[in-house]
Amino acid sequence: MSSAPLLSGVLAPVVTPFQRDLSPDGKRLVGHCRWLLERNCGLAVFGTNSEANSLSVGERIELLDLLLDAGLDPNRMMPGTGCCAFPDTVRLTSHAVAGGVGGVLMLPPFYYKGVSDEGLYRSFAQVVDRVGDDRLRIYLYHFPQMSAVPISIDLVGRLRDAFPGIVVGMKDSSGDRVHLEAVLRAFPGFGMFAGNETLLLANLRAGGAGCISATANINPEGIDRLFRSWQSDDAEAIQSSLNDVRLAVQQFPLVPALKKIVSHYASDPEWNRLRPPLVELGEAEGRKLISDLEKLGFEMPGLGGFAQP
C-alpha cells in the first residue's frame, strides 16, 4: 500500500470544455484545473459533472495524460473510472494508478438495475484483482438518483474487509445526511466525501474527509474556507453563505449552469458548450442565473487568465 496521505478537503468534478466539433478542449481543461489547484481545490476529473459518461475511454485517457504532461499534481487528482463494462473500468483505473493519482472515484456498473450486492461485489473485486496494484485507492461513488444503482452499507463493509487500504472512501451524492452519518458511524475513519458542500460541515463534524462538489468548479475558495475553519465560530455562517450560492446554481440543471457561469466570468463563450444529452441553458435562464449570483456578490477572480488557453 502507498504511504501517501489520503485525499481530503475540497475537490471539484471538473467541468470538461468542448470545441466546436464537440471534441474535448484540452487547453481550456488544463487552464481550469490550474485555476482550481491554485485555490486549493483538488481535481475529481471525469465525474458526473465532467460529462465523463459522455466521453469515450480513449478520450478520458488522452485528457488525463494531457493534465499530467502539463505538470499538474496527480496527488490532488481523483479521476472517475467506473464504467458499465469492467474491461473499461480496469483500463481507466490502471492508467490512472500508473499516473500516480491520489485515488479513483468508482461508479458501480450502472446499466443493469436491481442487481445484487454479490454482483456489485464481484464487479469491484474484478477491477481490484485485474488492476493488481497496491497503489490503488478506490473511492466508491454512491449516487442513486443518477446511477440508479445504490451502494449499500453492507457492500461497503464487505469491500473494506476484502480490500483494506484499497477501498478507502466514498463519495455520497445521495444528499441524505442520515445516510452519510450512518456510513461514518459504521466505518469510523472512512474517507467520506459529501456529494456537495451543503453537507460539508455536517460531514466534517461526523468525521468525514471533505466534499466533492459541482459548485467547487466556481466557488472553490468559499468552500475551502469552510473546510479550513469548520471548528471555528464562523462555521455556520460560512456554511450558510455557501448554501446561498449553491441554491442559486442548482435552480437550473447543474452542468449547463456551471458552464454558463465559467463562460460568463471568463468572458469566453467557448465554455458554454455541452455534449448531448445535456443542453446549454437558454438565454433567459442564463441571465437569471448570473443576476442571482451577482446579487450574492459572487465573483470568480483570476478566472479569465486561467480558463482560456
Add this chain to the structure above:
Amino acid sequence: MSSAPLLSGVLAPVVTPFQRDLSPDGKRLVGHCRWLLERNCGLAVFGTNSEANSLSVGERIELLDLLLDAGLDPNRMMPGTGCCAFPDTVRLTSHAVAGGVGGVLMLPPFYYKGVSDEGLYRSFAQVVDRVGDDRLRIYLYHFPQMSAVPISIDLVGRLRDAFPGIVVGMKDSSGDRVHLEAVLRAFPGFGMFAGNETLLLANLRAGGAGCISATANINPEGIDRLFRSWQSDDAEAIQSSLNDVRLAVQQFPLVPALKKIVSHYASDPEWNRLRPPLVELGEAEGRKLISDLEKLGFEMPGLGGFAQP
C-alpha cells in the same frame, strides 16, 4: 436509403457466453446464433440480455466481426450500438453498417437522467450525421425500467421527420401495451417490435413488425409459430402457451435464467457464466426453473450440436 426489406418477425437478444476468464466465447456465440437462425430467429446481438453493456466497444466489434466471418447473414442482424458516449455509439454503428446489418438497436445515452427531448434528439442526430451512411437503419430502444431514460412519442416523431428511412422502428421494452399501440397509432407502419412475446399478438394486430425477446433465445420456434400464424384461429392458444414458458423463465432474473436453460439443454456447464454485476442462479433456483419448464413439455431440440463449439 437501402432497398433491402425491413426487419420483421422474431429476434433474440442473443445471450453472450463467457470463458473461464470472463472473456467472450466467440465459438459458442457463433454456435448459438446458428441454432437461432436455423429456427428463423433473427439476431439482436448486443442487447440488454446479451450483457452488451458489460462488454467494451472493442469486444463488441471483435464479436460482430467473428459472426460475419462465420458467414452468418448480416441482414438478419440488429446489433445493439447505443452507448452513453456518442463517439462509442458512432464507432459501433459505423462498424455494424459497414458489415451490412439489417438495422441497429439504439439505446439513448443512459447515464444522465431527466434529460430533455432536445438533448436526446441531439444525441441521435449526432450519431446519424457522423455515421453518414444511407444504409443506416435505426431501431430506437425504449426500455425505461432499465435505461431509466424513456424515449417519448414526441421524440420518435421528431426523429422520424428529421431522418426518414433511417429512424425506421422501435423496440418497446416497457411492457406497456397501451404505449406500444399508441406509437403505432401515431406512426402507422413504424417498425415496432414488442420487447417480449407476451405482447406479440397484440403488436401484430396493431400493425407492428414482431418481437425481440429474451425468451427467443430458448423458445424461437414457438414464438416464430405465432408470428407466422397470428391471423389463424390458433393464435390465442399459441400466445397462451408462449406466455406459460415466459412466466416460468421470468420468475428468476432473466439473463441468469436463460444461461441456466441453455447450459442445461446443451449439457454444457460453460454456458452458465455471467459477467458481473449479473450473477448465475443458485442451485435450487436452477432446479426449480428446469423442473417448471419440464412440466410444460419444454425442449430445445438440436441445441447440443450448435451451442457448443
